Amino acid sequence: MDTKLIITVAPTGSVPRKKHTPHVPVTTAEIAADALRCEKAGASVLHIHTRDESQNPSDDPRRFRDVVRALDGRTNLILQISTGGRAGTDLESRRQRLSAGAEMASLTTGSVNFPNSAYVNPPDLIRGLAEEMQRRAIKPEVEVFDLAMLHNAIDLMRAGLLQPPVHFNFVMGLKGAMPARVEHLAHLKTFLPVDSTWSVSGIAAAQLPMAVHAILMGGHVRVGLEDNIYFRKGELATNAMLVERIVEISRMLGRPVAAPDEARQILGLRRRT
Numbered sequence: 001m002d003t004k005l006i007i008t009v010a011p012t013g014s015v016p017r018k019k020h021t022p023h024v025p026v027t028t029a030e031i032a033a034d035a036l037r038c039e040k041a042g043a044s045v046l047h048i049h050t051r052d053e054s055q056n057p058s059d060d061p062r063r064f065r066d067v068v069r070a071l072d073g074r075t076n077l078i079l080q081i082s083t084g085g086r087a088g089t090d091l092e093s094r095r096q097r098l099s100a101g102a103e104m105a106s107l108t109t110g111s112v113n114f115p116n117s118a119y120v121n122p123p124d125l126i127r128g129l130a131e132e133m134q135r136r137a138i139k140p141e142v143e144v145f146d147l148a149m150l151h152n153a154i155d156l157m158r159a160g161l162l163q164p165p166v167h168f169n170f171v172m173g174l175k176g177a178m179p180a181r182v183e184h185l186a187h188l189k190t191f192l193p194v195d196s197t198w199s200v201s202g203i204a205a206a207q208l209p210m211a212v213h214a215i216l217m218g219g220h221v222r223v224g225l226e227d228n229i230y231f232r233k234g235e236l237a238t239n240a241m242l243v244e245r246i247v248e249i250s251r252m253l254g255r256p257v258a259a260p261d262e263a264r265q266i267l268g269l270r271r272r273t
């Protein structure tokens with residue numbers, strides 16, 4: 001395991017509210033402060049969602065810009081904007097988030113059912129977002145909720161809309177999508193294009209075991225309250241606690257953790273000025 005481990009933290013997401021856990025950051029100031037704590041703990045990528053005054057997922061590109069600005073000059077974290085559509089939006093509003101000034105953005109290459117809704121990403125929308133990322137030199141993180149999405153991304157590569165090396169994130173354990181099974185992970189890995197990098201987001205109780213599998217299999221890890229609010233059964237986590245635990249486990253397993261600039265090198269990013 002020569003490659004250092006990239007830890008992405010997804011602190012906010014679209015689902016957890018303060019009533020579920022007081023530790024979820026929802027305002028710009030809270031997200032920025034939590035990001036700095038997570039960077040100190042060992043994270044190198046920050047996956048950003050924003051919320052409105054009622055804690056609902058916000059689609060307002062200004063809020064994404066606010067988070068990026070709030071961190072400007074204070075962090076070396078790689079900022080990654082979510083282009084996810086739980087805020088219930090169309091291509092144009094999702095595309096506008098890409099003007100926030102982040103180095104990376106998520107790109108989900110297909111549609112999937114969530115527990116109580118459908119997460120709809122039609123082909124035109126996927127291509128539109130991929131084109132805009134290319135235009136702005138933003139590196140996509142391809143979000144894979146099932147096997148078809150991996151192959152859709154390979155098609156996008158063939159069409160010149162994704163540039164290798166492509167970075168994938170396998171979301172596993174979300175009800176309605178791909179179960180969190182190491183067998184599935186091994187299978188997905190088989191089809192990855194050469195030179196790709198990949199990480200795993202295990203949902204809820206699957207976060208820790210899937211992270212450990214990924215560390216051992218040469219992948220990278222995403223943790224955070226977006227995917228899981230518990231440290232262990234019955235005990236709420238903070239984002240920094242979840243990052244710290246991965247750092248500790250990875251070190252114990254003999255795999256050092258990447259600092260942000262090392263993560264940039266692994267992902268083939270150039271620092272944006």
Ligand code: ZN
Pocket residue numbers: 010013047049082084226
């Ligand atoms: Zn997200």
